[in-house]
Every structure is written in C-alpha cells, then in structure tokens.
Amino acid sequence: MATLEIRDLHVSVEADGGAREILRGVDLTVRSGETHAIMGPNGSGKSTLAYSIAGHPKYTITSGTVTLDGADVLAMTVDERARAGLFLAMQYPVEVPGVSVSNFLRTSVTAIRGEAPKLRTWVKEMKTAMEGLAMDPSFSERNVNEGFSGGEKKRHEILQMELLQPKFAILDETDSGLDVDALKVVSEGVNRVASSGTVGTLLITHYTRILRYIKPDFVHVFVDGRVVAQGGPELADELEANGYDVYVKAAAGS
Amino acid sequence: MSASAVAASAAITPENREREVSLTAPAKDHAPRVFSRDPADFPVPTGREEEWRFTPLRRFARLLEGAPATERLEWTSETPIGVVIDVLAADDPALLGLPLPVDRLSALAVANADGAVRVTIPEDAGTEPVVLRLHGDSADALAWGHLVIDVRPFAQATVVLEHTGSAHYGEHLSVVVGDGATLRLVHLQTWDADAIHAAHVSVRVGRDATFRSFQASLGGSAVRVLETVDYSGPGGDAELLGIFFSKAGQHLEHRMLVDHAVPHCRSNVLYKGALTGDPEAGEDGIARSVWIGDVLIRAAAVGTETYELNRNLLLSSATRADSVPNLEIETGEIVGAGHASATGRFDDEQLFYLQARGIPADIATRLVVRGFFAEVITRLGLPEWERLLQDRIDTELGFEASGDHDDTEAGE
Secondary structure, X not given: OOEEEEEEEEEEEEEOOEEXXXXXXXXXXXXXXXXXXXXXXXXXXXXXXXXXXXXXOOEEEEEEEEEEOXXXXXXXXXXXXXXXXXXXXXXXXXXXXXXXXXXXXXXXXXXXXXXXXXXXXXXXXXXXXXXXXXXXXXXXXXXXXXXXXXXXXXXXXXXXXXXXXXXXXXXXXXXXXXXXXXXXXXHHHHHHHHHOOOOEEEEEEOOXXXXXXXXXXXXXXXXXOEEEEEEOHHHHHHHHHHOOHHHHXXXXXX | OOOEEEOOOOOOOOOOOOOOOOOOOOOOOOOOOOOOOOHHHOOOOOOOOOOOOOOOOOXXXXXXXXXXXXXXXXXXXXXXXXXXXXEEOOOOHHHOOOOOOOOHHHHHHHHHHOOEEXXXXXXXXXXXXXXXXXXXXXXXXXXXXEEEEEEOOOOEEXXXXXXXXXEEEEEEEEEEEOOOOEEEEEEEEOOOOOOEEEEEEEEEEOOOOEEEEEEEEOOOOEEEEEEEEEEOOOOOEEEEEEEEEEEOOOEEEEEXXXXXXXXXXXXXXXXXXXXXXXXXXXXXXXXXXXXXXXXXXXXXXXXXXXXXXXXXXXXXXXXXXXXXXXXXXXXXOOOEEEEEEEEEEOOHHHHHHHHOXXXXXXXXXXXXXXXXXXXXXXXXXXXXXXXXXXXXXXXXXXXXXXXXXXXXXXXX
C-alpha cells in the first residue's frame, strides 16, 4: 500500500509581467488501488498539477509538499520521480526522432526496473501489451510519437503505463481527441493496470465521457487552482448534468 | 550566439514539418569551371566564392599558402593477398588519366605530394578490407598526400582509410572503380582536437560499377572533405554515406558534387550530423557544420536516378549547421531526382519526456544520438568498424566507450 500526498501545493509559472500563480493550495491524498477523477474547466490548473508532480522545469513550486510514502518528491529529478513510481501519461506526447518505440520502451523499462529485461521475455511482454491495446506490431519500429495520430499517441502512453507498472499514474486528458472506439481500448488498458490493485490513478479530464469506461472512487472538482468540491462518482453525474458554472461562480465570488 | 539552421528542401514532408526548415534559393550552376593539376589555375580564395563562403579560411590559411611538406604522415597498412601497393613518381603516366582537382586545396595536394601512393586491387585479390592508417604527430606538421585507389574491373574491394593524431594535412584521394567492380570505401577523420584536414576524394565510377562510400568526421579542429563523383559508363551506382559529430570550436564541412553526364546511372546521398557546442564559451563554444550536396544531371544523362538527404541534430544552442542541397537537371528523361534537408533540435521537452519515463538525462542524450546515427552506421556493413564509430561517438558525448552495444539489439 503506497500513498501519494499533496499538501497545500502552490505553483507559479513565468509569464509576461512576472510570475503568475496557477495552483493556489492543492490538497489531495491518493492511495494504491484508488481512482481519483480531477475534473474542471479549461484553465483551472489541472494540467499544471500533473506536470508539477512529474517535475516539468517550466513550473516553480512556491510552497507546499508532495510526498510518496513520506519521501520528498519535489526534491527528486524528473527521472528519479519516475523511478520512484510516478507516471504521467501526457496530453501532448513529444516526438523523439531517430529513437524507435521498442528501443525507447526497453531503455525506459530497464531504467525503471533497475535491470535490462531478458530479450526473449521482453519481446513477448511488449507484444502482449501491444495486442491488448490493438496496436499493430509494426508500431514498435516507428520513431517515438513521430507521425502518430492522436489515438496512436494515447495508446502509446497507456502501453508505457502497462509496461512500467507505476505506483501512481497521472493521466492528463488521456480522453481528449479520441473517438469512441479508441476511448474504449485506452480505458480497458487503464482498467487492466488498475485491476492489479497496486496502482493509484489520478484521472484528469474536462469531460465526463471517459468516466463511462473508467469508474472513479473519488471525484474532485478543480477550479481556479484548487479543489473546490469532492465526492463520490455521483459528483461526476451532477457535473454532467449541470456543468462547472456553479463552482466557477462560487470561486469567483469567494 | 543563437543557433541557426539553414536548410532547403524539395518538398516539406510530414517528417520535417514544424522543424527549423527554411528555404534558400537554389544556387546557380555549381559545376566546377576549372579542372587542373596546377594550383596557379586556382586563385587564393577570398571567402566570397560560393565554394568557400562557409569555410573558415583563417584555419586553412597554412594549407592554402601551399608550402611544401615539412613531414609525411606515418603510414601503416593491412592488405589481403593480391593487393599491390606501389609508389608513383609525379610524372608517371598512370597519374594522367585520373579525375582532376577542382579547387586550390586539391591541386596543392597533388602538386605538393610529389607523386602518389597507389593501391591496386585486382579481380582475384582477397576480399578482406584493405586498411590504411595515416597518423600525424603534431598539428605543427604540414603534410600533403596523394593516394590512388585503383579497383580493377570486376574486383570486389573494401578499403578503410583512417586518420589519427594531428597534422595540417592536404589530401587528394583518386578513386577509380573499374567496369563491373564494387568498392566500399570508409574514410575516417578520427583526428585529435587540433588537426586541420582538407581532402578531395575524386571518384570515377565505371560501367555497371558500384561505389559505396562512408565518411565519418568526428575529430579535428577543422575538416573539409570534398567528394566528387563522375561516371565513365552507363549502369554506375554511387552511394555516399556520412556522419559527423561537431563539438565546441569544431568546423566540420562536407561537400559533394555528383556529376551525372552518362545515361542510366544512380546516386544516393545520406548524411547525418550531430552538433553540441558550449553555450557558456561564446564564439569559441560554437559547434559548426556545413553540408553542401550538389547533384548535376546533364542533358545526356537520361535514366538517372538520384536522391540526397541531410539531417542534422542540434544538442545545444551553441551550434550552427548549414545544409544546402542543390539539384540541377538538364533533362526531363530521368527515373527520379529528389533531395531533402532537415535540422532539428534535441530540446527540453524531449528530454523531459524521456526523463519522465525514468531515463536519466545523460542516457537520454545517448539514446537520441545513437538512434539518430544508427540508420547510417548500420549501412556500413562492417561490424568491427561500426562498433569503433559508436564507441567514438559515445566518447564525444562524454561517455566512457563502454562496449555496451545492447541498445541497438533491442531495436531489432
């Protein structure tokens, strides 16, 4: 049982005219086996939360803590965080020319597991995971994210999640840009990992659509850089019916 | 100074879209106007000439002055059975039929070398590589060399020519690939950091002959390699491959001119370069590379098929990569002709992505550079030399040459 704890997290970015605060005191606790949906309107800071936890250099932590089983995540480099068990499925995965998917995955798995997987079992493992996501075998010979369609990029992200078996996975708008079929395939992949009970999932989304396929245990409404409401799955249904307006207005009035 | 990339492309393909690609107007008529063995026929360049405007003339000043040699490079060779190495006097008639120099440095190399060393590879020679190692002791030394590789008709040959140590070295390498013969030529610039090297590799490809060349420029302060290819009969096939890795203060320049004047010949050019400068060191920290790919298809060269490609990878902001492909076509009766050039950056977002998958920053850089060069290096087809090049690139990146070549295996 692992715990990811976010306490009073404040984050700013450099913008024209100085630092602009985007996260204004985020509190969140995620445990192994739990699925948390973070829902909020555009510009509310959801993605900033994801990238801040992963350690993107663009974001400056001005105060607060992030700990994984008590260890100070904010003191770690980006790759140390990944090796500690954090995984970020990105909304806009980056192209890496000249590096094949198979070489990338094997290098990553080697770094995360601390030793290179045996070639024979590795090929089988990769093949099985790709089949589960309805990916063509030729995919592994392509360069990382180069010329991938939106759906291929997201499948590739979830493929990595399945192979790396993180303690905590943050899925940043993994549903965006997916048609219904792709959304189902990707959701099944996430559910496969979650069914192990060893991963805690932070599902960041604007829409409730993906929640038809991935059932959250907790729903947090994120507005203006902080969590303004939380509840169970029924909160997602309420958001689907009524939208974010009431929360946005309340935050603006506070 | 910020990085800049000059590139041109016949077509913006999905692969190079959104990169730093700008179009330059094609230069007119890149064919040499003067062919001569006499250096006096070539004025001392001012730096304004099309063929010199990318070259740091100050660093080549000593070679351009053209004084006689002060020393010879040390020379060792390994030759399979049947291969003959002999020395030709400057007035030997065998030197007269060779492709002529096309610029001052190549003419000076021929004139000052005072004769040539000839490697003759007959049809019945052993097929192991001919390995020629040239070594200089000091950048103070001024050396000139003219080497002739004569691959007799129907011979199958591999020649590796490796340059190590340091010198000011002006080289002319004449290559004749006889009718129906195949030559694989590996030309390595693995110099120490202070060497200055100017080379002209002039190649004549015979009827139905095949020429495969692999250039690697990794060391040296300033290296300028000019490759010229012509064809003496139809059916000739030339492939020019190359890699270069330029670090802070280095100037690595590769120019090629493929002259299609004969019907039904083929040429293919693939060059990849990586550059990593030192952003803290100002002008001295800039890593520099130049790639000029000229292909000429003359009116008589019907049925020509040609393609050339240069890709450059910038690993820091203190880099400058010029890349100019140029295609001149005088007949429409060809199979195909194309070129492309793309210069891209290994940027912070790529580094973040790889690190977010647990890969440490230094391993991430090595992964990207190895992957980038692998497409060219694996086409060498000489595993021992592929490993040497990979180790050498690792060393350039600041890694111990670990002999760890497992990464590429995973890609299979």
